[in-house]
Amino acid sequence: xxxxxxxxxxxxxxxxxxxxxxxxxxxxxxxxxxxxxxxxxxxxxxxxxxxxxxxxxxxxxxxxxxxxxxxxxxxxxxxxxxxxxxxxxxxxxxxxxxxxxxxxxxxxxxxxxxxxxxxxxxxxxxxxxxxxxxxxxxxxxxxxxxxxxxxxxxxxxxxxxxxxxxxxxxxxxxxxxxxxxxxxxxxxxxxxxxxxxxxxx
Amino acid sequence: xxxxxxxxxxxxxxxxxxxxxxxxxxxxxxxxxxxxxxxxxxxxxxxxxxxxxxxxxxxxxxxxxxxxxxxxxxxxxxxxxxxxxxxxxxxxxxxxxxxxxxxxxxxxxxxxxxxxxxxxxxxxxxxxxxxxxxxxxxxxxxxxxxxxxxxxxxxxxxxxxxxxxxxxxxxxxxxxxxxxxxxxxxxxxxxxxxxxxxxxx
Numbered sequence: 336x337x338x339x340x341x342x343x344x345x346x347x348x349x350x351x352x353x354x355x356x357x358x359x360x361x362x363x364x365x366x367x368x369x370x371x372x373x374x375x376x377x378x379x380x381x382x383x384x385x386x387x388x389x390x391x392x393x394x395x396x397x398x399x400x401x402x403x404x405x406x407x408x409x410x411x412x413x414x415x416x417x418x419x420x421x422x423x424x425x426x427x428x429x430x431x432x433x434x435x436x437x438x439x440x441x442x443x444x445x446x447x448x449x450x451x452x453x454x455x456x457x458x459x460x461x462x463x464x465x466x467x468x469x470x471x472x473x474x475x476x477x478x479x480x481x482x483x484x485x486x487x488x489x490x491x492x493x494x495x496x497x498x499x500x501x502x503x504x505x506x507x508x509x510x511x512x513x514x515x516x517x518x519x520x521x522x523x524x525x526x527x528x529x530x531x532x533x534x535x536x
Numbered sequence: 537x538x539x540x541x542x543x544x545x546x547x548x549x550x551x552x553x554x555x556x557x558x559x560x561x562x563x564x565x566x567x568x569x570x571x572x573x574x575x576x577x578x579x580x581x582x583x584x585x586x587x588x589x590x591x592x593x594x595x596x597x598x599x600x601x602x603x604x605x606x607x608x609x610x611x612x613x614x615x616x617x618x619x620x621x622x623x624x625x626x627x628x629x630x631x632x633x634x635x636x637x638x639x640x641x642x643x644x645x646x647x648x649x650x651x652x653x654x655x656x657x658x659x660x661x662x663x664x665x666x667x668x669x670x671x672x673x674x675x676x677x678x679x680x681x682x683x684x685x686x687x688x689x690x691x692x693x694x695x696x697x698x699x700x701x702x703x704x705x706x707x708x709x710x711x712x713x714x715x716x717x718x719x720x721x722x723x724x725x726x727x728x729x730x731x732x733x734x735x736x737x
Contacts, residue, residue: 379594383592385592391585391586392583392585397705404737407737408727504597505594506594507595519595522721522723522724523723536608
């Protein structure tokens with residue numbers, strides 16, 4: 336079996352949410368599993384000097400039009416902009432990292448549930464208690480999940496994930512690496528598909 | 537006949553060049569003519585606080601990979617990064633604006649020739665003499681084209697074009713408006729096509 340695809344995302348990223356609806360199926364079509372990597376765009380933006388899309392003049396207004404239109408274009412009908420945006424995503428990211436060391440399939444299921452909570456049900460998953468409640472619905476022990484958010488080992492683990500991401504050139508969300516070939520954005524999924532189908536072009 | 541499509545671009549923009557290979561055919565397929573609008577990203581970036589792609593840490597390196605890969609993906613085989621990049625695009629923009637008031641078809645043909653000169657033949661079209669030489673090959677009077685570059689009326693005309701673009705929300709290149717619906721980037725051409733085919737989605 337070919338190497339897994341690396342899927343980098345921030346839980347606060349609308350395009351990350353949309354890509355999260357597609358990436359596993361895309362990988363599976365070409366016999367690839369997907370490694371999900373939650374990262375922190377806030378830390379990455381300090382490296383690049385970039386800013387959250389929605390605060391950039393002109394681009395911010397456009398992005399709100401494009402988030403919703405891109406969701407419709409991709410047939411994702413249950414997207415809506417959260418009332419609080421952007422948010423810090425340490426809490427959901429640490430829960431997922433902690434689960435990945437225990438049960439990778441459960442970790443991915445919880446990641447999808449956290450994304451849905453934020454971008455469908457407007458739940459503020461930056462709040463540790465609310466993030467834990469989402470994970471608990473997927474069968475995760477809430478006390479252990481809550482402890483993981485404050486665990487120094489998880490804090491360090493997430494920091495290292497972000498450092499590795501930056502070292503690999505990740506500057507946005509979603510960001511996909513296929514055999515080290517970098518693809519930024521949901522709008523590169525067609526290029527990813529051709530890359531997977533042909534081995535590069 | 538339906539209203540023309542507005543196609544905004546900077547002559548220094550690689551994605552603008554790639555989009556320029558596609559936009560007329562896309563419009564024609566849906567009975568739309570295309571109004572070509574050269575603008576100055578340098579002026580627009582002052583408004584938005586953005587910077588040229590290639591100078592942004594991480595994103596700059598990625599963009600060079602993506603320019604060439606996107607060209608191949610779209611079957612545009614004769615793209616290469618110019619040795620001088622980015623460039624100021626006042627000279628080619630003013631030539632095209634000046635021609636548009638005289639012969640719109642010739643103006644578009646010259647715009648395409650200027651893009652090719654820069655992104656295929658590595659000619660520095662920021663140089664007025666070199667930009668004029670490209671236009672002259674398309675049958676434009678070189679003395680008149682050279683005079684247009686320094687004509688205060690053309691300078692003011694280009695400034696106004698950029699101001700109107702900013703007022704319409706244009707922040708990047710390529711940027712397309714279809715009946716005032718905004719689309720940024722070559723990677724939105726599929727959404728543009730669905731929009732043209734369906735009247736909105």
